[in-house]
Amino acid sequence: MIENLKKCMICPHCCGVNRLDGMVGRCKSTDRVRIALSSLHMFEEPCISGKNGSGTVFFSNCNLSCIYCQNYEVSQEGFGKDISVEDLAKVFLEQQSKGAHNINLVTPTSYVYHIIEALDIAKNMGLNIPVIYNTNGYERIDTLELLDGYVDVYLPDLKYFSDSLAKKFSGVDNYFQVATSAIKKMYEQVGGALLDENGLIKKGVVIRHLILPNHVLNSKHVLQWINDNMPKDVFVSLMAQYFPTYLTKDCELLNRKLSKKEFDFVLKFLYSLDLPNGYIQQLGENEEQFVPNFKKSSCVD
Secondary structure (H helix, E strand, O other): OHHHHHHOOOOOOOOOOOHHHOOOOOOOOOOOEEEEEEEEEOOOOHHHHOOOOEEEEEEOOOOOOOOOOOOHHHHOOOOOEEEOHHHHHHHHHHHHHOOOOOEEEEOOHHHHHHHHHHHHHHHHOOOOOOEEEEEOOOOOHHHHHHOOOOOOEEEEEOOOOOHHHHHHHHOOOOHHHHHHHHHHHHHHHHOOOEEOOOOOEEEEEEEEEEOOOOOHHHHHHHHHHHHHHOOOOOEEEEEOOOOOOOOHHHOOOOOOOOOHHHHHHHHHHHHHOOOOOEEEOOOOOOHHHHOOOHHHHOOOO
């Protein structure tokens, strides 16, 4: 399957570069899978982290260029370590052996072919916990179809209703159309959220949305779309953890945290909708604490 990287069309950019021959496209990924950190993560949604933690695997590089990315060292600067598919399978199994409730693939798009091969190996060796595909939402339908049967839970962002904001803040065109089409395909594959007797998610879709300062109308439109277009058994996770980082310190629109007035506006609108399932991240003062220290605790020697 990795032979498909000879002409990489794995994401909506459809760069067509030969990653097997050392070329890189928009995401800057090569023919090797690169990860920055594997760990038990306690700060996901309750149905994902549970008591033991989510078995997160943070993949390096990204097909978006978000100027506010909290994981920019990994997603934008490419921090990480190249490993083999066989070693990736071992990482999955190690997470399971540590008691992880699931395997949480964070920003996995560039490495879908590697991940599928690694999951085949790991499942043959006893991997039996749910697999979560934790994505920015900018996904190609053809690629998602390859994941049918491999992914139990989709955890996509729906960042923008406005394509002009997507272009300005993440450097991509047609984000809303691409992401909403992808989310519908995800739901088609795995259906509504199903929790076990302990409240842990076994399958389904959880749509995340991060509220941005000065852009509450964007959040309103995103939530309205979910309300009008997705079944009621989809979960929605409204996130308030934004803080200025990376390139936003010089961006007048994004160089501050979310205000209580903005948060309350979005929250009030959310409560006016018919979205019965999900989570609301409360506005805090130390949002930075939720971001892993990749260079201190990474898998990189």
